[in-house]
Amino acid sequence: MEAVLLVIHLLVAIALIAVVLLQRSEGGALGIGGGGGGGMFSPRGAGNILTKATVALAAVFFLTSITLTIIHRESGGPSSILDDIQSDAQQEESGGQSGGDGSVLPNLPQSSPSQEPQVPVSE
Secondary structure, three states: OHHHHHHHHHHHHHHHHHHHHHOOOOOOOOOOOOOOOOOOOOHHHHHHHHHHHHHHHHHHHHHHHHHHHHHHHHOOOOOOHHHHHHHHHHHHHHHOOOOOOOOOOOOOOOOOOOOOOOOOOOO
């Protein structure tokens, strides 16, 4: 259910972007259509249809956003990405896989401070 609703949400978002870009610009230079007379619609008719389509798509967009939020909240999944990271770090610490210093980075080979870096010399 959540996947189907997410696909609908994405399609509505793309359609909303297209409808907004088709609207006639009033000096803001955002619209790409509707300049001058002619075309598929008269200027007045196109404005009314595009305005109604924008309102309808915006309403569907908000409804799908709210519904997706409610579905995710009730699924019992983690509420944040940071919760996943913290739980992974705690599992690694309990399993002895972490560096022991509380770091979530893997154990990397340490270079001793007495070794100086070797610089290649060109002859």
